[in-house]
Amino acid sequence: MGPWFTKMNYLVTSDPINVHHIMSKCFANYVKGHEFHEIFESFGDGIFNADSETWKYNRSLFHSIFKLRDFELFQEKVIRNKLERSLIPILDHVQQKGSVVDLQDVFNRFTFDNICLVVLGCDPNCLSIDFPDVACEKAFDQIEECIFYRHVIPKGVWILQKFLQVGQEKKMTKASKEFDEFIYANIESKREELRKGIKNDEMGDLLTTFMKKEKESQVVVHDDKFLRDAAFNLFVAGRDTITSALTWLFYLVATHPLVETKILEEIKENFGSINIEKKIGVDDVKNLVYLHGAICEAIRLFPPIPFERKQAIEGDILPSGHIVNPNTIILFSLYSMGRLEETWGKDCLEFKPERWMSERGGIVHNPSYKFFSFNAGPRTCLGKDLSFIQIKMISIAILCKYRVQLEEGHVPSLSHSIVLLMKNGFKVRITKREI
Template identity: 85%
Template sequence: MLSYTSIIYALFFFFLCIVFQIHRWRRCKYPILTDYPIFGMIIPLLWNLPRVHDFITQLLKKQHRNTCEFMGPWFTSMNYLVTSDPINLHHMLSKSFDNYVKGHEYHEIFEAFGDGIFNTDSETWKYNRSLFHSILKIRDFEMFQKKIIQNKLEKSLIPLLDHVQQQGSVVDLQDVFNRFTFDNICSVVLGCDPNCLSIDFPDVACEKAFNQIEEGIFYRHKVPKSVWKLQKWLQIGEEKNMTKACKTYDQFVYANIKSKREELSKCRKNNEMVDLLTTLMKEEKGSQVVMHDDKFLRDVAFNLFVAGRDTITSALTWLFYLIATHPLVEAKILEEIKENFGTINIEKKLGIDELKKLVYLHGAICEALRLFPPIPFERKQAIKGDILPSGHIVNPNTIILFFLYSMGRFEEIWGKDCLEFKPERWISERGGIVHTPSYKFISYNAGPRTCLGKDLSFIQIKMTTIAILSKYCVQVVDGHVPILSHSIVLLMKNGLKVRITKREI
């Protein structure tokens, strides 16, 4: 039987080992993942949490085919296979799509998503996918969204930037985009505008709650399931904040659903394109009226908020940061706008076909998405055992994490200039857009789950970029260095602090 002295010596020796390992991490150029007894590999991960995206990228660069195992603490479910190998992703997302699902644990972690399209598998997912495809891919919806964005640009975004420019004040452009996209998605999905984007920058409870929910979901990835489950049961810490945020969001959405149902009961049917909530309430199949309950509509709204608000905010924020710090790219974008449209006024309505002419701008957007994908990592769970193309064995129920952020930084995928912001890499010799396989450029997912709103997102990003760049110069404040956020969406933790000045025409 071990004496107390032996136990103390053992703990002291273990402590010294950790201190020695930390000293090595500080001196070492590359990260080291040590599998400790009891703690597994969680210690180096937590130590590098402030720079977790770059830590994992450096780690995967050292592994065979950018793939490795991560072993969590004993008696937890934090054992993962981690990969950023494009061929592995192609295998999971396309060739063996049916074997790699979201799974029950994913559904628990992302419970705020409910039974929406991002959180489901099998028949439920297929139904959601078919439903959205029938709506999002019609020309009328495309024009409906474009009209809402144009209206928000003219009446809110440009007046706000004019005010900021006249005041000569510093503004957080990420916060501006957050409010802009939140108002847009509320108008598109719910048919209401909460007016988050105004000169006084009001606090809007639902918008803040939505941000809190996403932070809570990321927290559930950082700690063992038993920890966040206990916090949820006790209603303490992050889980208490998550519960309050979900309640605030649900009250907002359910109130809108109720008012929509009352409105529809009083109005006669018309064929005009309206918000998605109303469209789903009026959906018909043949002579049958399809009745969606309130919970279904709530889950649809939440999933579309993530797809149409956060990802666009992220894309716009990183795009404007990269353009502002690369003057030659900015000059080429402005030259392309001038060549195609002459002097642009915000009131001028650019058609969808006209927006497609902006090849260089399209390339700049793709570059921003490659370097800073809005969703920095994804997860899948294997149903049956399998062997990945990299040779790694996948046991049944294995959870696989794949890091989109890392993929944009691998030389073997993008070349030795992979860390450079070069829109030219997306433009062919003939001046067209270079096609890149979706499993390499995976910002819009790949295979059957490829994002249905890809084209709509490019329209919104291009319209917003043209409206701002043709009127203003955006300058990042001296000394401001973006810090990557800890969330399921890749934003700037410290915002994007800029000054706005009038552009010389």
């Protein structure tokens, strides 16, 4: 419970059994709710904000596309092109200069360009040697910052600021307008292409795919507002979460040389050498079990989304014995869940990729209510497999060519944000790896 004058009614839990109860067993009784929708208004009626039939439709639509082999290969093509044309040349440039670089910023720019290409079919070129300020990217970052701000102050305060257009809410209004203009301009461009009958039978960006589905069905269900909301939610799912996972993975690998050695040994075992000439694709990376374990460990210790929330419709009693009143907001601390000794053992604070490997060398699958970073129950993340593919492809491309070394004296700290990033960036030096 919060202070009486704030009308804040929260119950915080890190118990996996409670997670299973709320997210699976009693799924229908726990929703995002009206307050969530208000705080995350920028998400519109997209999949993260929606409940009931709207959520079901969004999930069904995304699932029908994400499961396609063609979409998996389309994502592979986009990532590979971005690696070859942007990321590797920039890291080469940084390495040759011998300068310190904020690798988190590099990943942020990479993932923004990548998600723009996957969702909208355009490349804003955030990841360039001159590290430009790109308006749409800055607007997106500002929106996320304002959403976090709405979580930490009483609702009445930010509602008043929104009405008066002052402080963070003034920034929110400006940023939302700017980012919406960017998305709507892309929607109009795609509609114009379809009106002109420009044919392309290959799998393309998601915006075009949604429009084609609408055209094929001859039923107008995907108006501009629907497409805008779908695009924004996909940006949230595929941008900062990947940045966070990559940043903490490379930090942990850089500070655990033995893990780095084992990852490189696995790559050599699978591809014959770490001096890889062949183009690594989606099928190749699926065989890298140790790297998979390292990614899981990074996400366990530093979950990209550090907290999740639900709201009870009716009263309930949790397995832990706690009473939930109607309209109570449940906060799940994913950061705490990944560090519970009762769940992960006495070595819960250690970075051990082996934790995710079976005796036979396969991947250990922990239940989603225990490893909650990809959500659980009916709302389990649809893009989980695609996320692992992307992170593995990027990790291999970097680790095989470079050694990432933490800049002396730089101590990473946790950001205060809806996404768990490093507050002061991830300052590193890049050196060529000797083969």
